[in-house]
Amino acid sequence: MRIALGSRGRVFCAFKDELGRIPYIEQLWYRFKMVEMRRIVTDWYEDERRSRGLQQLGLELEDNDDLI
Numbered sequence: 001m002r003i004a005l006g007s008r009g010r011v012f013c014a015f016k017d018e019l020g021r022i023p024y025i026e027q028l029w030y031r032f033k034m035v036e037m038r039r040i041v042t043d044w045y046e047d048e049r050r051s052r053g054l055q056q057l058g059l060e061l062e063d064n065d066d067l068i
């Protein structure tokens with residue numbers, strides 16, 4: 001993985017190729033990515049909501065595990 005990330009050019013392709021070699025690690029990566037993206041979007045939403053004086057909505061949990 002270090003070689004893939006340290007290579008010049010095609011870094012993202014090399015990263016994805018390396019992930020594909022170990023399905024368990026690939027699954028962990030996509031789960032991590034989903035959690036982090038959800039956190040970023042939620043933080044952004046909260047900042048926007050507060051800046052506009054809007055009321056906070058209740059959390060609606062989604063089951064997206066089948067998408068991974």
